[in-house]
Amino acid sequence: MSAGKILIEKSSQAPPPSKDFHQLIVTETDVIWRTWKISLRKDQRYIPPSQKKVPWEDFHYDEILQNDISRVFHEDTLRHVHATVCGDWLVRLPESAVVKIASNLDLVDIARLGAVCRFLRKICSGDELWEKIFCAHCENVTEEMRAIALESGWKKLFFTNKLQLQVKVRRQRQKSAGKKKSSTFLTQED
Numbered sequence: 001m002s003a004g005k006i007l008i009e010k011s012s013q014a015p016p017p018s019k020d021f022h023q024l025i026v027t028e029t030d031v032i033w034r035t036w037k038i039s040l041r042k043d044q045r046y047i048p049p050s051q052k053k054v055p056w057e058d059f060h061y062d063e064i065l066q067n068d069i070s071r072v073f074h075e076d077t078l079r080h081v082h083a084t085v086c087g088d089w090l091v092r093l094p095e096s097a098v099v100k101i102a103s104n105l106d107l108v109d110i111a112r113l114g115a116v117c118r119f120l121r122k123i124c125s126g127d128e129l130w131e132k133i134f135c136a137h138c139e140n141v142t143e144e145m146r147a148i149a150l151e152s153g154w155k156k157l158f159f160t161n162k163l164q165l166q167v168k169v170r171r172q173r174q175k176s177a178g179k180k181k182s183s184t185f186l187t188q189e190d
Contacts, residue, residue: 004027004028004029004030005027005028006025006026006027007026007027007028007084008024008025008026008080008081008084009023009024009025009026010023010024010073010077011023011024012072012073013038014071014072015071015072018038019038019039020035020036020037020038021035021036021038022034022035022036022068022072022073024069024072024073024077024081026081026084026085029055029056030053030054030055030056031053031054031055031056031059031065031081031085032051032052032053032054033051033052033053033054033065033068033069034049034050034051034052035049035050035051036049037049037050052065056085056086059081059082059085059086060082060085060086060117066078066082066118069081075119079091079119082117082119086116086117090116090120091116091117091119091120095123095128098120098123099123099126099128099129099132102123102124102129103129103132103133103136110124110129111124125155127149127153127154127155129154130153130154130155130157130158131149131154133154133158134149134154134157134158137158142169144168144169144172144173144176145157145165145169147172147176148165148168148169148172
């Protein structure tokens with residue numbers, strides 16, 4: 001075993017169709033991933049267990065280990081391990097709380113926050129955050145703007161310059177007017 005107290009320990013069978021058994025141990029210095037291959041094939045029956053030991057300093061950069069933890073133990077466990085190892089209390093919060101915090105940051109700080117980990121990158125590029133930011137910076141959000149945001153995303157809409165936005169809104173109005181005319185035409189034929 002490695003030096004240090006065990007902070008997290010989990011074991012489970014991998015999701016189907018795999019029958020492999022996995023163990024995750026987080027100590028004060030390392031993240032340890034053990035795998036026991038389970039197979040009915042005679043040539044693979046006596047494969048010894050494998051172990052991967054990653055120091056805390058390297059865990060953030062080991063995407064293969066992070067993917068394995070997420071695949072077997074789900075994203076919540078990965079966030080918990082990441083928070084323990086990297087000291088990120090922020091990733092333990094619910095998404096809605098992180099969105100609320102991020103919506104009060106400057107754009108540069110949002111970009112920096114998104115570079116911390118996958119969980120925060122997902123939030124910092126997500127529509128929920130960018131809708132809040134857009135609505136905070138725009139005096140009136142029209143239905144045409146909301147329709148454009150549904151098509152292209154709130155982040156892209158936020159970074160669209162005013163001239164391009166006016167063109168998109170005009171096109172959206174024409175598109176809506178065309179749909180109304182065709183639905184009026186259909187009801188008149190009935």
